[in-house]
Amino acid sequence: MGMKAGDVVPESCDCCGHDAEDCGMLENGWVSDAQFLAGGGVYCRACAHLLRLVRLEEECVWCDEPMVEEEAAEARGWVYYADEFGSLHPCCPACLARRFGITARVSLGRDG
Structure with missing residues (x-):
């Protein structure tokens, strides 16, 4: 990931589809992948x-609480919400309740 000499x-x-400058590839680097796409692919870090x-x-987009490992965060009630432009933003359970009045349904791994 990122730029090396000669890249x-x-x-x-x-x-x-954004150009390299607009999606941060110049500053933050990019990810190349040939495993999932036969012809390879080059992605900005956000898309990767x-x-x-x-x-x-x-x-969290509002309180800056760091998200723990993805499965643990999901179990705690973290969600992604789409803004008016369709961009996804992580939201912790506390801000979800405070901003939207929604309490995430947390799965405890039990049926029923």
Whole structure:
């Protein structure tokens, strides 16, 4: 991930389609993947995270609480919500309740 000497900056992200400068590939690097796509693919870090090729550290969009490991966060009631532009944002259970009046249904691993 990222730039090495001799690397050529991709024109754009193969997922979101934004050019390299707009999606942060110049500053933050990118992820190349040939395992999931036969012809390979080049992704900005945000798209690589959403495609589960890499894991970026996340925090609640409002209170900055760090999100723990993904499965544990889901079990605690963390959610992603889509804003008016369709971008997904992580939200902790406390902010979910405070901002939206919603209490996440937490699975305890039991049937019924």
